Amino acid sequence: MPKIVDHDKQRKKIAEATWRIITREGIEKATVRNIAKEAGISVGSLRHYFSTQSELLAFSMRLVSERVKKRIEGIDFSCPPLEGIKRLIHEVLPLEEETKKEMEVWFTFTQKALWEPELQPLSNQVYHEFRSAIKLIIETLLKLELARPNLNVDLEVERLYALIDGLAIHIIMQPNHLTPEMVESIVDHHLRSLCR
Amino acid sequence: MPKIVDHDKQRKKIAEATWRIITREGIEKATVRNIAKEAGISVGSLRHYFSTQSELLAFSMRLVSERVKKRIEGIDFSCPPLEGIKRLIHEVLPLEEETKKEMEVWFTFTQKALWEPELQPLSNQVYHEFRSAIKLIIETLLKLELARPNLNVDLEVERLYALIDGLAIHIIMQPNHLTPEMVESIVDHHLRSLCR
Known part of the structure; x- marks a missing residue:
């Protein structure tokens, strides 16, 4: 009788192993071989889920996207609206170790998507999801008559x-130059400049 | 008798071949093998100049940096200062085919520099060179009492x-979404917001 494999459980196991490797060693070390070892499964089984490195990278990017979405859903918005908006922006900026790893995945994925047509639909999707979140910020400021x-x-x-993505890239490029305090002041100053 | 090789001439030949490949096929195709073929020299000779792919990438990044510097030096500043500043910013944004290729090199180089310590000194240098140019813009606006x-x-x-680098990345990520006209309006609007 063939072994019954719980695919959802297997995927979750792989996702957790992938994220542990990314956090510990960086996205460049998230290879099929390393992830299989970390998840305690064979390279053959892992290849069943991801046949190429690009699929693995797309999977990591989806993990990042879900993590960010979950954090945004968890924000306590029972505060002055400008404060809530700042909390939202801070969740996407790489100001802590975990979010720096997310940004590294985004950066690597985006660079690879320029050359690999199969990554472009997901790249477009992530771009437009974030753009919608930014649009909501501007529309909220207008609706509340703050803008x-x-x-x-x-x-x-x-x-x-563009400002948020530029800041995010500069933080991971020059971690000793751009401090979290400076980044927070820039975001704060920019939002205020949009208001009355 | 050993053949006398004019190293400067050889380097120039390699630089021109590298740039032709980048423009025609993109930075990912700028491999030792392809460049040697394009320059009409042996892979062995090319390896004399670049022993690793990282050295080749660093060389391409230096080419970009020199090209941008030369273009900035060539700008006609006999115009209203705000117009001159806009011309300067437009020279670094990927608004045309040639500058898009430069941006692709920058993006690939920056992503690789996160993982390869030997690329970091050049990455830092380029970052701070551009930062100085941006600082000069703000100081000029202040000096002329425009800001x-x-x-x-x-x-x-x-x-x-951050705004300029974010825009540059969004242009190459989403060429059909962000038009040159929109980018120019954003830069224009941002500069005006700094002025009295």
Whole structure:
């Protein structure tokens, strides 16, 4: 009789092993061989789920995306709205060890997606999911009549989105140069500049 | 008698071949084998100059850096200062085919430098060279009394620098979404927001 494999359980095991390796050693070490070893399964079994390195990278990117979504859902928004918005932005910026690892996955994935057409749909999806979150920020500021009423919404969405991604990249490129305090001041200053 | 090789000439030949491959096929195709073929030299000769792929990537990054510097030196600044500053920013943003290729090199180089310690000194150098250019922009606005006098210089330098790099990445990630006109409006709007 063939062995019955619980695929969901297996995937969860692989996901946890993948994330432990990323956190401990970085995304570049998340190879099929290392993950199989960490999860205590054979390379053959793992290949059943991921036949290429790109699929593994896409899987890691989905993990990051789910982690960020869960954290955003967990934010306590019973505070002044500007404070809530700042909390949301801080959840996506790589200001702590865990979120730095997430950013490394995003950066590696995005760079690879430029060259591998099969990664592009997921790259587009993640880009537009984040863009929607940024759009919600600008729209919330307007709805609460905190933002200046003549704001060009599309322009401000792209400007804030680019600022956040630029800051995120500079933090992981130059961790000794850009401190979390400085990044928080920049975000704070930018949001205030959008308000009345 | 040993053959006398003009090393400078050889390097120039390699640089030109490297850039032709990057422009035609992208940075990922700039391998030792492809560049040797394009330059009409042996893989052995090329290895004399670049023994690893990282050295080749560092060389490509230096080419980009020199190209950008030369273009900035060539800008006609006999125009209103805000216009001159905009011209400078447009020279570093990937708004045309050539500058898109430069950005791809920067992106790939930066991602690799996170994992390869030997690339970090050059990555730091390029980061700080660009940061100095951005600082000069903010200082020029202040000196000409165009900027609001209470500007926090350090904060505005980091904010503008992050905005430019974020925009650059979004352009190459989502070329159909972020048009050159939109990017120019964002830069224009941001610079005006710093002024009186």
